[in-house]
Amino acid sequence: MTEMYNQARKFAKLNIEPYAAEIDKQKEFPKEIFQKIGEEGYFGLLIPEELGGMGKTLEAHADVTRAFAESSATVALCYMMHNVAVNCIMYGKEELKKRICKDIIENQSFVALANSEFGTGVHFWLPELELEFKENEVIFNGSKSMVTSASYASYYFVNATSESGTDVDNWLVPLKSEGLDFVMSDWNGVGMRGNASCPMTFTNLKLSKEWKSSEDGKGSEQSFNAGVPFFLTGLAAVYTGLSTNILQEAVNHSKNRVYSGGQALCEVETIQTHLSKIYASTNASVASIYQATDSFLAGEDDALIKIISARLFATETVLDNAKLGMRIGGGKAYNKNGAMERLLRDAYAGQIMAPSADILHIWLGKLITGQPLF
Amino acid sequence: MYKTYEEAKVFAKEFIAPFAKKSDDEAIFPVESFQKMGEKGYFKLLIPEEYGGLGKGMEEHSQVCMAFAEESATAGLCYMMHNVGLNCILTYGSDELKEKIYKEVIENKKFLALAYSEFGTGTHFYKPEIKVNYTADGVVLNGTKSMVTSAKQAAYYLVLIPAKEEGKINNWVVPLETDGVTFTDQAWRGMGMRGNVSSPMVLKDVTLDNFYQIGAEGSGMEQVFHAVAPLFIVGLASVYTGACLQLSEEATSYAKKRIYPDGQALCEIETVQIHLSRIYTMANAAKQTTRDAAKSAVNGDEDALLKILSARIFASESAIECSRLAMRIGGGKAYNKVGNFERILRDSFAGQIMAPSVDVLITWLGKSVAGIPIP
Numbered sequence: 028m029t030e031m032y033n034q035a036r037k038f039a040k041l042n043i044e045p046y047a048a049e050i051d052k053q054k055e056f057p058k059e060i061f062q063k064i065g066e067e068g069y070f071g072l073l074i075p076e077e078l079g080g081m082g083k084t085l086e087a088h089a090d091v092t093r094a095f096a097e098s099s100a101t102v103a104l105c106y107m108m109h110n111v112a113v114n115c116i117m118y119g120k121e122e123l124k125k126r127i128c129k130d131i132i133e134n135q136s137f138v139a140l141a142n143s144e145f146g147t148g149v150h151f152w153l154p155e156l157e158l159e160f161k162e163n164e165v166i167f168n169g170s171k172s173m174v175t176s177a178s179y180a181s182y183y184f185v186n187a188t189s190e191s192g193t194d195v196d197n198w199l200v201p202l203k204s205e206g207l208d209f210v211m212s213d214w215n216g217v218g219m220r221g222n223a224s225c226p227m228t229f230t231n232l233k234l235s236k237e238w239k240s241s242e243d244g245k246g247s248e249q250s251f252n253a254g255v256p257f258f259l260t261g262l263a264a265v266y267t268g269l270s271t272n273i274l275q276e277a278v279n280h281s282k283n284r285v286y287s288g289g290q291a292l293c294e295v296e297t298i299q300t301h302l303s304k305i306y307a308s309t310n311a312s313v314a315s316i317y318q319a320t321d322s323f324l325a326g327e328d329d330a331l332i333k334i335i336s337a338r339l340f341a342t343e344t345v346l347d348n349a350k351l352g353m354r355i356g357g358g359k360a361y362n363k364n365g366a367m368e369r370l371l372r373d374a375y376a377g378q379i380m381a382p383s384a385d386i387l388h389i390w391l392g393k394l395i396t397g398q399p400l401f
Numbered sequence: 402m403y404k405t406y407e408e409a410k411v412f413a414k415e416f417i418a419p420f421a422k423k424s425d426d427e428a429i430f431p432v433e434s435f436q437k438m439g440e441k442g443y444f445k446l447l448i449p450e451e452y453g454g455l456g457k458g459m460e461e462h463s464q465v466c467m468a469f470a471e472e473s474a475t476a477g478l479c480y481m482m483h484n485v486g487l488n489c490i491l492t493y494g495s496d497e498l499k500e501k502i503y504k505e506v507i508e509n510k511k512f513l514a515l516a517y518s519e520f521g522t523g524t525h526f527y528k529p530e531i532k533v534n535y536t537a538d539g540v541v542l543n544g545t546k547s548m549v550t551s552a553k554q555a556a557y558y559l560v561l562i563p564a565k566e567e568g569k570i571n572n573w574v575v576p577l578e579t580d581g582v583t584f585t586d587q588a589w590r591g592m593g594m595r596g597n598v599s600s601p602m603v604l605k606d607v608t609l610d611n612f613y614q615i616g617a618e619g620s621g622m623e624q625v626f627h628a629v630a631p632l633f634i635v636g637l638a639s640v641y642t643g644a645c646l647q648l649s650e651e652a653t654s655y656a657k658k659r660i661y662p663d664g665q666a667l668c669e670i671e672t673v674q675i676h677l678s679r680i681y682t683m684a685n686a687a688k689q690t691t692r693d694a695a696k697s698a699v700n701g702d703e704d705a706l707l708k709i710l711s712a713r714i715f716a717s718e719s720a721i722e723c724s725r726l727a728m729r730i731g732g733g734k735a736y737n738k739v740g741n742f743e744r745i746l747r748d749s750f751a752g753q754i755m756a757p758s759v760d761v762l763i764t765w766l767g768k769s770v771a772g773i774p775i776p
Contacts, residue, residue, distance in 0.1 A: 143733070155662060173733055215738045217746075224737075287530060297760045350721060350753075357754045358518070358548055362599075363590045371592075371750070378725075379732045385672045 031087045035094030038067060047099040051369050054214070056179045056223035057102050064106060065135030071128075073113050073257075078125065079132035086320040088114075088257055089264040093316070096268025097275075100373040101221035103268055105139070105176045107261030111254055112138035112184040115197060118253035119240035123199065127182065139180035140258075141171040141200070141227050143381050154195060156187040156229065163236060165198075167206070167229035174227040178202070178209045183227065186246060195246035199238050206232035218372030256323055256331065259338040259387075260316065266341040266377045267312040273345070273352045273370050274305050280365065281355055292355065301351045308344040315340050335391045342377030342384055349374040405461040409468030412441060413476075421473035424596035425744050428589065430554045431476045431596050438480060439510030445503075447487055452499070453507045462632055463639040463695040467688070470643025471650075474748040475596035477643050479514070479551045481636030485629055486513035486559045489572055492628040493616030498574070505556060514555035515629075516546040516575070516602050518756050527625050529561045529570060531604065539614075540573070542581075542607040552584045552600035553577070560604075561621055570621030574613045581607040593747030631698050631705070634713045634762075638691040641716035641752045644745050645684035648723040651741055652680055652730050667730065676726045683719040690715055710766040717752030717759050724749045 042063045050057050064070065072087055074080020081087070088110050096103035116127050116138070130136045144155055156169040167187070174183065182199045189196040200207060206229060214225040241249045281293035281302060292298050315337040323330040349371040353360050360367040378384040390400055416437040424431045438444060446461060448454020455461075462484050470477030490502050490513075505511040519530055531544030546560060558575045575582060585601040616624055656668035656677060667673050694712035697705040724746035728735050735742040753759040765775045 173737075213737070217736050217738060217743050287528075297764060301760075346725060350750075353750055354753050354758070354760060357758065358756075361591055361593075361751060361754050362548075363592060368592045375725075375728055375746070376736060378729050379736055383729070383732065385676075385729065389672060 029086070029090050031083070032090035032094050035069075035091040036097065038063075038069075039095050039098040043095060043102050044098040047102075048366065048369065050099060050101060050221040051218075051372075052220075054216075054220040056105070056176060057099070057221050058179060060102055061105070061137065061179070062135065065137065069106070070109060070113075070131050070135060070137050073110050073117065074128050074131065075117070078128040080128065084320075085257060085260055085323050086317075089260050089316050089320050092261050092264035093268040093271075093313075096265045097271045099221065100265055100269045100272070100370075100376075101219045103265045104219060104261075104376075105222055107265060108140045108175050108258075109137045109180070111257045111261060112140055112182070114257045115184060115249055115253045116199070116240055118249050119197065120242065123237065123240055127199065130181065134181075136181035137176070138182045138184055138199070139174060139176040141174040141183040141185045143172050144170070154186050154188055156185070158187050158190075160190045164233050165236060165239075167200075167232040167234065170226050170228040172226050173224045174209070175222045175224045177214075177223050177225045177227060178211065179223060183207075184240070186250065189244040189246060191244055194244040195241075195250070196239055196244065197241040197246045197249055198234065199240055200229075200232070200234065201238075204232050204234065206230045217375055218369065219376045220372075256334055259334045259382075260319060260323075262377065262380065263312070263316050263319070263334070263337040263341040266338075266345040266374070267309070267316060269370060269373055269377075270305070270309040270312055270341070270345045270348045273348045273367070273374075274302075274309050276365060276367050276370065277302060277305055277352045277355045280360070280367070284357075284359075298355055301355055305348045305351055308348060312337075312341045312344055332391065332394050335387050335394070339384055339387050339391065342380075345374040345377055403464060405457065406464035406468050409443075409465040410471065412437070412443075413469050413472040416441075417469055417476050418472040421476070421596075422741075422744070424473065424475060425593075425747075428591075428595040428598065430479070430551065430598045431473065432554070434473070434476050435479070435512065435554070436510070439512070443480065444483060444487075444506050444510060444512050447484055447491060448503055448506065449491070452503050454503070459632060459635060459698050460692070460695045463635050463691055466636050466639035467643045467646070467691065470640040471647045473596065474640055474644045474647075474745065474751075475594045477640045478594060478637075478751075479554075479597055480512075481633075481640060482515045482550050483512040483555070485633045485636060486515055486557070488632050489559060489615050489624050489628045490574070493572070493620065493624050495612075498612060498615065502557065502574070509556075511556035512551070512554075513557045513559065514549060514551040515633075516549040516558040516560045518547045520545065520547045520601075527561065527570065527622065529563055531560070531562050533562045535565055536608075539608065539610040539612075542573075542575075542604040542609065544604055546602045546604070548599045549584070549602040550597045550599050552589075552598050552602065554598065558582075558602065559615070561625070564619040564621060566619050569619035570625075571619065572615040572621045572624045573609060574615060575604070575607065575609065576613075579607055579609065581605040592750060593744070594751045595747075631709055634709050634757075635691065635695050635698065637752065637755065638687070638694065638709070638712040638716040641713075641720040641749065642684070642687040642691045644720040644749050644752075645680070645687045645716065645723045648720075648727045648742070648745055649677075649680045649684040651745075652723075652727040653677055655740065655742075656730055673730055676730055680723045680726050683723050687712075687716040687719050707766065707769050710762050710769065714759055714762050714766065717749075720745075720749035720752050 071080035076082035092107040159166040210226040284292040319333040319337040356367040445454040450456035466481040534541040659667040694708040731742045
């Protein structure tokens with residue numbers, strides 16, 4: 028494991044793990060933890076050193092996210108989205124980039140993604156948000172459906188159809204904007220309950236054109252080059268961290284659960300087989316991520332293919348692992364003793380989060396046969 | 402041929418479906434549904450006609466449990482335990498005990514529950530550790546049963562206790578009102594099957610007359626294998642098959658109703674069609690294998706036990722897989738608890754761990770097919 032991972036694990040054990048159960052129970056965004064993450068400099072992970080950040084890459088993004096997810100998947104998920112937005116901003120217009128970096132470094136602000144919509148569901152690259160283009164400003168009307176860290180992030184990275192109508196632009200919408208509202212009562216997720224995911228509505232929200240991050244009509248390019256690799260790798264890291272958490276929980280339970288006859292659960296052959304499966308797939312999940320990040324950093328042609336397969340593998344195996352974990356945990360886990368059922372609920376977010384496992388399978392199938400994605 | 406099933410489905414739509422959500426939300430027993438089951442004669446399904454019952458057997462037991470579970474798995478589960486308990490009494494009970502219980506079930510619409518599992522032995526419920534003091538007139542019981550379904554709601558609870566001879570067990574009936582019987586409140590926080598109101602049952606100096614012993618001294622194990630296991634395991638297969646069938650129906654109707662802005666329905670997408678196809682195939686296979694197992698048991702086929710075990714394993718594992726796919730089809734809406742998918746998902750996860758758990762049954766089946774004695 029890398030030094031970055033070890034550091035982040037140490038941080039997570041101390042600052043995230045003790046609150047993981049409570050975050051889930053209260054269904055509240057982990058505000059205090061995010062403050063700590065900011066203080067420790069993790070918001071600046073992907074910001075270049077000359078702008079005050081750590082100047083790290085995709086590998087560090089995956090390492091920190093995974094290390095956080097081993098303590099709380101929901102914390103890691105919100106954190107990784109910040110990194111994705113930051114990386115897009117780094118790719119975008121210079122002035123906005125400097126301004127946001129300054130705010131992140133000096134004030135520990137963080138950013139959230141607001142891409143999916145009700146109508147288009149997981150097809151978040153087809154926005155229906157209505158924009159009216161004026162001389163110096165733009166007026167937003169409409170809504171985004173599932174915005175993570177809603178009302179807690181200082182900025183929202185929003186995609187909308189460009190002025191020409193032929194492509195997409197990416198905007199940064201400050202939390203304080205007039206006409207911006209959140210429908211927090213709508214969030215009732217099965218898991219990932221700290222996400223505070225909810226609809227975000229725009230009512231005649233006026234924004235100066237300075238808040239546009241992408242060059243005119245270059246939003247898709249920005250999202251695909253700077254956003255997609257970091258988002259998909261981030262998801263792979265979240266669900267891989269979650270698998271590791273399941274593994275630890277399953278190992279501990281099977282060693283501590285002793286039958287009246289004195290036999291520990293882990294001495295039963297069937298249980299050993301379950302544990303072995305969880306371990307093997309978790310290990311493969313971790314390895315897939317490193318393979319994907321190495322490939323991306325080396326600029327290999329098939330980097331995206333490897334990233335997609337890491338994300339698919341991590342999100343599908345975590346469901347199997349959670350199922351087996353629940354099996355090992357028996358009636359106690361089913362009765363919500365210990366963390367296993369929380370981990371199961373968190374795991375179920377993986378297959379449906381945009382772009383969903385179904386869509387990614389189609390993409391991967393197309394990519395490995397040389398077909399265009401759209 | 403499946404008249405009982407069709408009738409039970411109509412009943413379930415009218416009297417179980419309306420209470421399914423509330424029962425889950427509030428973790429309360431579906432009292433209204435059970436009242437109606439009593440009124441409509443479902444409690445006496447297995448009681449012979451000459452005693453005023455419906456005189457039905459294993460196959461109808463399976464059909465009713467399945468139909469009930471298609472609206473609420475937790476209602477199907479509690480109901481099926483009643484039939485299992487009743488089956489012990491009608492197969493092994495003394496005439497006096499039968500007379501009393503039949504009267505309670507038929508006239509007073511009372512129902513039964515099973516109190517078999519214990520903390521120490523977990524899923525291996527056939528090894529009770531409860532303390533028994535045998536007196537001239539009966540027994541004095543002390544100890545705790547860990548996960549008793551329909552706790553406080555059922556009028557009679559069947560408990561397994563160590564027999565006089567070491568290594569053997571007995572099966573007894575404990576009436577709810579017996580002195581020294583209490584239930585630990587708030588112990589049930591199950592992620593699903595929340596209407597079960599499962600709770601530990603504490604027995605403190607519970608004194609019972611010999612009248613309440615089911616069958617001959619030391620015959621508990623025989624009862625577990627002949628009267629409990631077949632009906633119980635087929636019942637579980639039926640309940641989780643019901644969950645699969647409900648998932649298939651609801652996933653299909655959701656995929657037809659969810660329309661994208663360009664007018665395309667979710668069900669028009671090939672990947673979603675594949676999911677629907679897999680859910681349907683599994684649900685259908687679970688239904689057929691469960692029916693086949695029930696029939697095989699009635700016929701007394703040599704391989705009936707193998708079929709029963711495999712139906713239960715298949716249905717329980719399929720329910721988890723069907724609900725995983727349904728959650729995939731349901732997307733963000735289902736994840737945000739819109740509709741029934743997430744409830745059925747939570748209910749389904751009970752299948753693999755309920756005693757005897759899927760892990761235990763798989764080893765039993767492996768032994769059985771190889772001709773090695775179980776457990």
